[in-house]
Amino acid sequence: xxxxxxxxxxxxxxxxxxxxxxxIYLAIFHNKRKSIFRQQLLQTQLEIQEQTLKTxxxxxxxxxxxxxxxxxxxxxxxxxxxxxxxxxKIDSTKDLVSKAINDLRDLSRSLHGEKxxxxxxxxxxxxxxxxxxxxxxxxxxxxINGQLYKQDPQKEMVLFRIVQEALHNxxxxxxxxxxxVLMNYNAAYFSxxxxxxxxxxxxxxxxxxxxxxxxxxxxxxxxxxxxxxxVHSSKDGTAISIQLPNFKPLNP
Amino acid sequence: xxxxNYVNVGLLCVIWVIIFKDLNKYKAARSTWxxxxxxxxxxxxxxxxxxxxxxxxxxxxxxSKPIQFILLALYFTKTLNFEKTKKRIFLIFSLLLCTLSFFxxxxxxxxxxxxIVFNSVIIILCINYFYLLIKYDDFIYLSESEFWYCAxxxxxxxxxxxxxxxxxxxxxxxxxxxRKLFYFLVINSFIFYFLIIYAxxxxxxx
Numbered sequence: 001x002x003x004x005x006x007x008x009x010x011x012x013x014x015x016x017x018x019x020x021x022x023x024i025y026l027a028i029f030h031n032k033r034k035s036i037f038r039q040q041l042l043q044t045q046l047e048i049q050e051q052t053l054k055t056x057x058x059x060x061x062x063x064x065x066x067x068x069x070x071x072x073x074x075x076x077x078x079x080x081x082x083x084x085x086x087x088x089k090i091d092s093t094k095d096l097v098s099k100a101i102n103d104l105r106d107l108s109r110s111l112h113g114e115k116x117x118x119x120x121x122x123x124x125x126x127x128x129x130x131x132x133x134x135x136x137x138x139x140x141x142x143x144i145n146g147q148l149y150k151q152d153p154q155k156e157m158v159l160f161r162i163v164q165e166a167l168h169n170x171x172x173x174x175x176x177x178x179x180x181v182l183m184n185y186n187a188a189y190f191s192x193x194x195x196x197x198x199x200x201x202x203x204x205x206x207x208x209x210x211x212x213x214x215x216x217x218x219x220x221x222x223x224x225x226x227x228x229x230x231v232h233s234s235k236d237g238t239a240i241s242i243q244l245p246n247f248k249p250l251n252p
Numbered sequence: 253x254x255x256x257n258y259v260n261v262g263l264l265c266v267i268w269v270i271i272f273k274d275l276n277k278y279k280a281a282r283s284t285w286x287x288x289x290x291x292x293x294x295x296x297x298x299x300x301x302x303x304x305x306x307x308x309x310x311x312x313x314x315x316s317k318p319i320q321f322i323l324l325a326l327y328f329t330k331t332l333n334f335e336k337t338k339k340r341i342f343l344i345f346s347l348l349l350c351t352l353s354f355f356x357x358x359x360x361x362x363x364x365x366x367x368i369v370f371n372s373v374i375i376i377l378c379i380n381y382f383y384l385l386i387k388y389d390d391f392i393y394l395s396e397s398e399f400w401y402c403a404x405x406x407x408x409x410x411x412x413x414x415x416x417x418x419x420x421x422x423x424x425x426x427x428x429x430x431r432k433l434f435y436f437l438v439i440n441s442f443i444f445y446f447l448i449i450y451a452x453x454x455x456x457x458x
Contacts, residue, residue: 005422006429012414013436020410024403027382034391 040224041154047217048161055168059107064100071096106131121156122148125163125181132171132179139178146185155225159192159242162218166194166240169214174198174238193241200238203231256438257300263445264293270452284330285401288323289448291316311359318350321370324405328377331398332384349373364420371409371416378406400451408444412437 074093078086106127116124122144129140150156163181170176176198184191203215215231218240222229227242271278271286278286295316299309325346329339353366381402385392394400415433422430 003429005418005426006432009414009418009429009433010436013411016410016413017407020407023379023382024406027385027399028394030386031391031394034389038391 037224044158044221044224048157051161051165056107059103064103064107067096067100067103071100106134116153116157116160120148120150121160122183124156124160125183128160128164128167129179129181132167138171138176141178141180143180143182144185145183148185151190155244158221158225159227162221162240162242163192163194165214165218170194170196170198170238173201176237189243189245191241191243193239195237195239197237200233200235203233203238256435257303259442260296260438261300263442263449264296267445267448267452268293270449270456274456282327282398282401284323284327288320288327291320291323308360310361314357314359314363317366317370318353321373322346322350324374325377328374328381331402332377332380346373362416362419362423364417367416367419368413371413374405374409375413378402378409382406395451395454400447400454404444404447404451407447408440411440411443415440 071093074089074096078089081089119127122142126142129142132138133140167179167181170179174196176196178197180193180195182191182193182195184193219229222242225244227244230241230243232239232241267289271289295312299312302309302312322343325343329342334342349369353363353369356365357363381398385399392399415437419430419433422433
């Protein structure tokens with residue numbers, strides 16, 4: 001009888017001890033997961049910064065730089081042309097400078113991370129599409145389904161950078177005429193689809209090769225915010241979608 | 253003096269040497285915890301010579317338990333960041349428990365009922381701490397937080413719950429089993445000391 005009681009108490013104490021260890025382990029495990037998540041978030045932010053600087057450099061070189069060079073050329077030739085042509089040259093220069101200002105404003109809007117949190121995801125995407133549309137080479141469209149709601153600003157920024165990357169890739173590589181973004185606000189989930197009617201590519205090959213860094217980066221960013229990333233591509237075009245399950249709006 | 257008393261004294265000395273090396277820091281960060289540990293050490297150090305002389309030292313443990321409980325309750329109100337009203341209600345509740353415990357305490361004997369009540373409240377507070385830690389969005393540096401102190405308290409109180417709860421009954425009915433279980437309590441307190449040493453050293457390493 002004595003031994004039975006002894007063993008019962010010892011076993012019960014061990015069970016409690018194991019339970020305590022389990023709870024402590026759970027707390028450590030969750031804390032570690034949060035730490036990994038923060039590290040990944042920081043890494044992604046660094047990647048985004050890097051990409052942002054690259055975009056600024058490209059944009060200044062290819063766009064603003066060219067326009068301002070043309071404006072300078074115009075002004076340089078003012079002294080050498082007939083008086084009646086001067087006004088036309090000045091008007092043309094004014095237009096070029098205005099274009100450069102607009103381009104810089106668009107660039108600033110598109111790159112400012114905090115601004116995205118301020119104006120909201122849909123507004124930021126609409127601006128981005130407007131910039132592409134203004135080039136005159138693409139038709140763009142933004143469709144929104146469901147009741148709009150705001151979400152965590154960091155998640156919105158990551159989502160916006162994915163859209164930016166997808167649109168940038170489509171503009172650069174797809175030879176598409178039409179770009180479309182579909183945002184689906186649902187009570188249970190949020191989804192975002194970027195489609196183009198370009199000549200497509202082989203996503204599986206690209207995801208496993210060295211050259212598909214942009215695609216991999218999009219997939220990683222989607223995973224970082226707990227999203228499912230999907231790519232469908234054929235000769236008729238490409239659709240990239242991100243779905244966030246268990247989506248919690250900030251202001252329902 | 254039995255072997256476990258040497259280990260007990262040795263480990264407590266190690267803890268206090270580490271604390272004294274950085275006393276101001278600990279005083280500022282966790283003064284209540286320090287007073288709790290001080291009283292705990294003092295009781296251990298006074299009770300040992302009494303035990304050697306064969307004098308009943310249980311009155312010392314029994315009278316210090318409510319004080320230690322109140323200090324831990326205070327420590328947790330700070331650690332869990334209780335708001336003012338919640339803190340007041342909880343402290344009144346803790347004082348009420350301490351007062352009530354005197355009615356159920358025989359100072360020259362083991363007292364299972366107050367032990368169970370005190371242990372359970374501390375365990376609930378520890379679980380609350382771990383729950384909040386899991387629920388909290390951002391991660392924390394464990395070594396810079398109260399994590400290892402709470403882990404030590406949690407393991408100490410959870411493991412001794414069953415033994416303390418039955419000790420009174422066993423002493424009356426089966427003294428041999430009670431004696432065997434006493435060693436289990438001793439080892440449990442050593443685990444507690446090791447976790448506290450780890451917490452102190454981890455905090456220093458930073």
